[in-house]
Structure formats: C-alpha cells, structure tokens
Amino acid sequence: MNNIIEPTSEKHQSSQVVNDNPFYDPTLIKRHNKAKRFKFFTIASIVFAICFLVFFLGDMVVKGLPAFQQTYVQIDVTYNKKTIVSTRKAIDKKYRRIVSRAWLRNIPKLVEASPELINTTRKTWVLANHQIDQYMKGHYYKIKDKQLKLIQQMEQQATIKLKFNSLFFTHGDSKTPENSGMLSATIGSILTLIVTMLTAFPLGVMTAVYLEEFAEDNRWTQLIEVNINNLAAIPSILFGLLGLAVFINLLGMPRSSPLVGGLTLALMTLPIIIVSSRAALRSVPDSIRQAGYGLGLTKIQVVQDHVLPLAFPGIMTGSIIGMAQAMGETAPLIIIGMIAFIPDSPSSIFEAATVMPAQIFTWAGMPERAYIERTAAGIMILLSVLISLNTLAIILRKKLEVKW
Amino acid sequence: MTKNMDYPSNDITGQKPLNNSLLNNKIMVQGLNLYYGDNQALKTIDIDVYENKITALIGPSGCGKSTFLRCLNRMNDLISSVRVEGTVIIDGKNIYDKDVDEVSVRKRVGMVFQQPNPFPKSIYDNVSYAPLKHGMVKKGHKCDDLVEKSLLQAGLWNEVKDKLAQPGTSLSGGQQQRLCIARTIAVQPDVILMDEPTSALDPISTEKIETLMLELKEKYTIVIVTHNMQQAGRVADHTAFFHMGELIEYADTETIFINPGRKKTEDYITGRYG
Numbered sequence: 001m002n003n004i005i006e007p008t009s010e011k012h013q014s015s016q017v018v019n020d021n022p023f024y025d026p027t028l029i030k031r032h033n034k035a036k037r038f039k040f041f042t043i044a045s046i047v048f049a050i051c052f053l054v055f056f057l058g059d060m061v062v063k064g065l066p067a068f069q070q071t072y073v074q075i076d077v078t079y080n081k082k083t084i085v086s087t088r089k090a091i092d093k094k095y096r097r098i099v100s101r102a103w104l105r106n107i108p109k110l111v112e113a114s115p116e117l118i119n120t121t122r123k124t125w126v127l128a129n130h131q132i133d134q135y136m137k138g139h140y141y142k143i144k145d146k147q148l149k150l151i152q153q154m155e156q157q158a159t160i161k162l163k164f165n166s167l168f169f170t171h172g173d174s175k176t177p178e179n180s181g182m183l184s185a186t187i188g189s190i191l192t193l194i195v196t197m198l199t200a201f202p203l204g205v206m207t208a209v210y211l212e213e214f215a216e217d218n219r220w221t222q223l224i225e226v227n228i229n230n231l232a233a234i235p236s237i238l239f240g241l242l243g244l245a246v247f248i249n250l251l252g253m254p255r256s257s258p259l260v261g262g263l264t265l266a267l268m269t270l271p272i273i274i275v276s277s278r279a280a281l282r283s284v285p286d287s288i289r290q291a292g293y294g295l296g297l298t299k300i301q302v303v304q305d306h307v308l309p310l311a312f313p314g315i316m317t318g319s320i321i322g323m324a325q326a327m328g329e330t331a332p333l334i335i336i337g338m339i340a341f342i343p344d345s346p347s348s349i350f351e352a353a354t355v356m357p358a359q360i361f362t363w364a365g366m367p368e369r370a371y372i373e374r375t376a377a378g379i380m381i382l383l384s385v386l387i388s389l390n391t392l393a394i395i396l397r398k399k400l401e402v403k404w
Numbered sequence: 405m406t407k408n409m410d411y412p413s414n415d416i417t418g419q420k421p422l423n424n425s426l427l428n429n430k431i432m433v434q435g436l437n438l439y440y441g442d443n444q445a446l447k448t449i450d451i452d453v454y455e456n457k458i459t460a461l462i463g464p465s466g467c468g469k470s471t472f473l474r475c476l477n478r479m480n481d482l483i484s485s486v487r488v489e490g491t492v493i494i495d496g497k498n499i500y501d502k503d504v505d506e507v508s509v510r511k512r513v514g515m516v517f518q519q520p521n522p523f524p525k526s527i528y529d530n531v532s533y534a535p536l537k538h539g540m541v542k543k544g545h546k547c548d549d550l551v552e553k554s555l556l557q558a559g560l561w562n563e564v565k566d567k568l569a570q571p572g573t574s575l576s577g578g579q580q581q582r583l584c585i586a587r588t589i590a591v592q593p594d595v596i597l598m599d600e601p602t603s604a605l606d607p608i609s610t611e612k613i614e615t616l617m618l619e620l621k622e623k624y625t626i627v628i629v630t631h632n633m634q635q636a637g638r639v640a641d642h643t644a645f646f647h648m649g650e651l652i653e654y655a656d657t658e659t660i661f662i663n664p665g666r667k668k669t670e671d672y673i674t675g676r677y678g
C-alpha cells in the first residue's frame with residue numbers, strides 16, 4: 001500500500017514546490033497529448049483520402065486526355081462512281097493500311113451531302129486508323145516496317161498530325177475505336193434521367209408528404225416505413241430484374257429503351273427521395289404548422305404554403321443525390337438490355353439506347369488499346385456532368401432557400 | 405371530482421364573479437374531460453369565459469392550462485391520442501358537435517403561442533396570408549388596408565411600415581410576437597387565446613404586449629395562460645387556478661389574489677406551493 005501511495009504524494013508535493021501556479025494540473029499534459037495524437041490521425045486520414053482522390057483523378061486525366069485528340073493524315077481522295085461502290089479504291093494503295101475503314105465507308109454519304117465532289121480528286125484530312133493513332137500518341141503498337149517508313153515520311157511533310165477529336169462528341173459507339181464517341185450514350189443518359197426524374201420526384205415527394213403530414217402513426221404506416229427503408233438497401237441489380245419482369249415482360253415496354261431504364265432507376269431512387277424528403281419535412285419546426293392551424297388554415301394550405309417551401313431545399317438535395325446515383329448506375333440497366341451496341345443516338349424514350357456508365361463499361365471490356373483512353377475520357381465526361389449537376393443543385397438550393 | 409375539505413364543496417360556483425348580470429357568456433365549458441391516451445389531463449372542467457374580458461389561467465407546470473386552452477379552438481384534435489368529453493359552447497354552439505368543422509372554429513378563435521412563430525415570409529405576407537386564404541379580402545387595396553389596420557391594432561405599424569417586404573423573422577422577439585398577434589387579429593376572430601405569450605420576451609416587450617391586451621379586450625375576448633402572477637394581476641379581469649387537471653378556483657382576479665377561497669390557491673399565489 002505504501003508503495004502505491006508514496007510516489008503519487010511525492011509527485012504532488014514536488015509539483016507544489018516547483019510550481020505555485022494554482023491552475024497546474026499534472027494530468028493535463030497527458031490529456032493534451034492524447035488530443036494531439038487524435039488530431040494527427042484525423043488529419044492523416046484526410047490527407048490519405050485526398051491523396052487517393054488526386055491519384056484517381058490524375059490517373060483518369062492522364063489516361064483520358066489523349067482521347068480528345070485523334071490522328072489524321074492528309075492524302076488524295078478520289079470521288080467517282082467506282083469509288084463510291086468500292087470505297088477502298090478512293091485512296092492510293094499504300095495508304096490503305098493507315099486509314100480508318102470507317103472513314104472510307106462514309107464516302108458515299110459525303111458525296112451525297114456535297115455532290116460537287118463527284119469526279120474530283122482532292123487533298124483531304126482523313127481519319128487514320130487506331131493502330132496508327134496509338135503509335136502517334138507514343139504507345140507501342142505492332143506496325144509493319146513499310147507503314148512505319150511511310151509515317152515517318154509523312155511526319156516530315158507534316159501530312160500526318162493529331163487534331164482535336166470532335167468525333168468523340170458527335171458519334172455514337174462504333175466497332176472501330178477511332179470512330180467511336182459518347183454522343184448516343186450521353187443522349188441515352190439524358191433521356192433516361194428525364195424519365196427517372198419525372199417519375200421518382202413527384203412520387204417520392206408525395207409519398208413523403210403523405211407519410212409525414214397526413215398519415216396516422218399506426219401499424220400500416222410503420223410497415224410502409226420499414227419497407228421503404230429496406231428498399232434503400234436492396235442491391236441495385238435486383239431492381240433491374242424487377243424492371244425486366246414488370247416493365248418489359250408484363251407491360252411489354254420496349255427493351256433497352258430509356259423509358260424502361262428510367263422507370264427502373266426511378267424504383268431505385270424512390271426510397272432515397274422519400275427518406276430524405278421525410279427528413280426535410282420533419283426538420284420543419286412544428287411551430288410553423290401550429291401557427292397555420294391556429295389561423296384556421298386547412299391541412300393542405302399549411303403543408304403546401306408553409307411546410308413544403310421550408311423543406312424544399314432539403315428535398316432538392318436528397319433528390320439530386322438520388323439522381324446522381326441513378327446517373328452512375330450500370331447494373332440494373334445491363335439487365336434490361338441498355339448495354340447494347342448503339343451506334344445511333346436515340347431520338348425518343350422508346351428507342352433502344354445505352355447510357356454513359358454502360359458505354360464506359362463496354363469500352364473497358366474491349367481488347368483494342370485505343371479503347372483504354374476512351375474509357376478514361378468517358379469517365380471524365382461522366383464525372384464532369386455529375387459535378388455540374390451538383391453545382392447546379394447547390395446554386396438552385398441557394399436561390400430557393402427561404403431565409404428566416 | 406376530489407374537493408378540498410377545508411372549503412365548502414360548491415365553492416367554484418360560489419366564487420363566480422359577482423356582477424354576473426352585466427357579463428355576457430362568450431364561452432361555456434361544461435364537464436370537460438380530456439385524455440392523452442389513458443392519462444386524464446383535464447378533469448370535469450366547468451367554466452364560463454366572459455365577453456370582452458381577459459381571463460387568466462394560472463397554475464403549476466403540467467396542470468393542464470395549455471391543454472385546456474387548446475380545447476377552446478380544438479387544437480388538441482391535431483394530437484392523435486387525445487380524447488375529449490364534454491361540451492365547449494361558444495356563442496351558443498358546442499364546438500365539439502359533429503356538424504362543426506374545427507377549421508372554422510380556429511378561424512373564430514385565434515391563438516398566439518409561447519414562442520413567436522412568424523411564417524418565414526415577409527411581414528406583409530404574414531398578416532395577409534390567412535385573410536386571403538379565407539377569402540376575406542382580395543389582393544389589392546382592401547388587403548393593404550387590412551394589413552395596416554391589423555398592424556396598427558397590434559401596435560407594430562409604426563415600427564414596420566417602411567419594411568413590410570422584409571421577412572417577419574428579421575424582427576426582434578417582441579416585435580415578432582406582436583406580428584403574430586397582428587396576424588391573428590387580421591382573421592378577425594372573436595376570441596384570442598394566448599399561451600404564455602410573453603414568457604420569451606424582455607420586460608419592455610412584455611409591457612407593450614400587456615398594454616396591447618388591454619386595448620384588444622375592447623373588441624375581443626381574451627384567454628391567457630401565464631406563469632407570471634403580476635401579469636395576471638395587471639391584465640386579467642378573471643383568473644382561474646388549475647391544479648393537477650382540475651379547476652380549483654375561478655373568480656375575479658382581485659378575489660383570487662387578495663381573498664382566495666381555497667387553501668391550494670392561496671398556497672400557490674403566496675409561493676408556498678410544492
């Protein structure tokens with residue numbers, strides 16, 4: 001016993017002797033150190049997260065940026081009746097292996113668009129094929145010596161160069177990498193999201209308003225509540241199966257269409273919107289409702305004019321988070337067939353379409369090297385769309401926020 | 405009904421304000437019982453509230469004053485567990501009758517709350533919103549006039565006439581409470597219920613609102629819950645003392661404070677309660 005008591009009493013005494021500061025507390029150093037250590041770990045985790053993010057984004061940009069440029073060669077192209085039928089003959093034999101076949105296939109359309117081309121030979125910047133393109137971008141590619149020499153010769157004459165890749169934004173998917181772009185997937189995504197928004201937003205907000213403002217707290221509403229919360233935790237691929245079973249097989253809606261995709265994503269987004277809208281409604285102080293009822297207003301007047309405007313910023317936030325999630329979703333859309341090869345942009349919600357993440361997924365699985373940079377570039381576009389969506393949401397929210 | 409044995413059992417009616425013949429019954433509450441689920445919060449309340457008078461409800465915390473007040477405009481209907489028995493007759497009609505819509509009751513019996521709770525809208529909209537919804541006025545001159553009149557009555561007009569478009573929440577607490585009163589007046593009710601309207605306010609704002617109440621009673625019947633004995637003494641014509649969900653005593657304010665008929669009342673008023 002003595003052994004235990006003595007050291008502490010000694011310490012206490014010595015501290016009193018050395019230090020007559022009445023605020024002196026010997027345990028404080030330890031406690032402060034603990035706080036410092038804790039702070040260090042929190043900062044370390046933030047730094048770690050930021051590093052990860054920077055690495056991820058940096059990698060994406062480095063990989064994806066080359067996709068925004070494409071190799072073109074300047075060669076003579078002959079337009080006449082013969083070359084329209086067999087387009088390979090439009091160019092000199094030695095260029096046949098460096099020019100994109102997709103470009104050659106397009107010659108009849110070119111002539112149709114501008115008939116004055118017929119029976120002429122013109123120097124034209126022609127899309128090179130993806131092997132040459134990759135070589136020009138510094139990637140190793142097996143190219144025959146003959147072509148290699150030709151390219152070096154053309155480089156000296158400046159008849160081969162990298163140009164801005166506008167095709168990437170104006171073309172749909174293609175089996176030839178140099179000819180493929182994001183346009184059809186982007187339009188598909190937009191159409192799909194419009195369907196999602198138009199269904200999930202009103203349904204979700206209405207449900208939330210009912211549950212929060214009108215429903216009595218009984219077994220039924222509790223059951224509904226539990227189910228909605230569970231719904232939010234269901235793996236998204238199951239929603240794809242549900243969409244397949246209900247919308248396509250049962251209701252006979254067109255497969256692969258933005259309509260079905262949008263409705264399927266709406267199912268997935270609905271619980272998120274409901275849960276966040278309810279939270280927003282619940283955060284509106286009850287005194288506002290009391291004030292309304294105290295003036296002899298009806299329930300709908302109170303909810304519509306006083307509660308909803310206050311809850312609206314919160315509802316918006318939740319809905320936009322839901323939309324952003326829907327936008328990045330792939331799995332359920334694969335099930336309903338939106339992963340199909342879609343070279344042409346859909347012009348309505350009933351046509352077959354693909355969406356951006358599905359397009360990225362498709363490209364990621366392609367063997368040609370040129371698709372790697374396209375995959376990264378696709379991710380960059382998807383990310384920037386998401387970021388601008390969120391920015392828009394923040395601006396909207398700031399504008400709509402009721403000051404009080 | 406449990407009675408205090410020291411006093412005659414019939415003394416609630418015995419202590420009724422004397423000049424009964426000069427007073428008009430505005431509200432007659434008869435045998436009012438109220439239950440929150442199984443918990444009885446009001447026990448057989450009988451009380452008459454007189455027109456153009458201020459009636460104060462006093463009593464220890466949790467005795468059911470707010471609950472009783474909310475019975476007078478059926479605000480308790482909003483709480484799903486509440487069950488009400490008995491009658492509350494206002495202007496000869498029991499407001500708990502089946503053919504009475506509680507929304508129209510609340511239009512005639514307005515309410516001001518403990519915490520000022522203006523809508524997050526402009527000062528103008530705060531006052532004009534309900535009259536517009538009730539179809540009492542249309543947008544335009546009439547509405548402007550009504551807003552001005554209400555704010556004037558609430559003694560707020562001079563302070564806000566230049567900033568009607570500003571949010572009601574930008575006002576001070578006392579001003580907000582007067583805005584809430586203006587908002588209530590704008591609906592032109594007969595009765596105004598106030599649940600501790602000054603408990604969140606400073607003495608100066610409190611005095612303003614007390615003065616306001618004395619002015620308002622010329623046109624309205626006012627029922628006020630207060631924890632402030634002095635306030636009850638200053639403004640109320642009649643005072644009712646509640647205890648554990650029972651109405652212990654109801655009389656002229658003077659009688660209650662100077663010569664209470666019951667021991668519990670005296671204990672509470674002299675601060676010997678609890």
Ligand SMILES: Nc1ncnc2c1ncn2[C@@H]1O[C@H](COP(=O)(O)OP(=O)(O)OP(=O)(O)O)[C@@H](O)[C@H]1O
Pocket residue numbers: 440445463464465466467468469470471472483
């Ligand atoms: N919403 C409610 N649900 C269940 N019980 C309630 C509810 N509101 C009040 N009560 C109960 O009813 C009783 C009376 O409450 P009330 O609010 O009327 O008291 P009060 O006299 O206004 O008190 P205070 O002076 O503190 O405001 C209390 O016992 C309280 O617990």
Ligand SMILES: [Mg+2]
Pocket residue numbers: 469470471599629
């Ligand atoms: Mg109360």
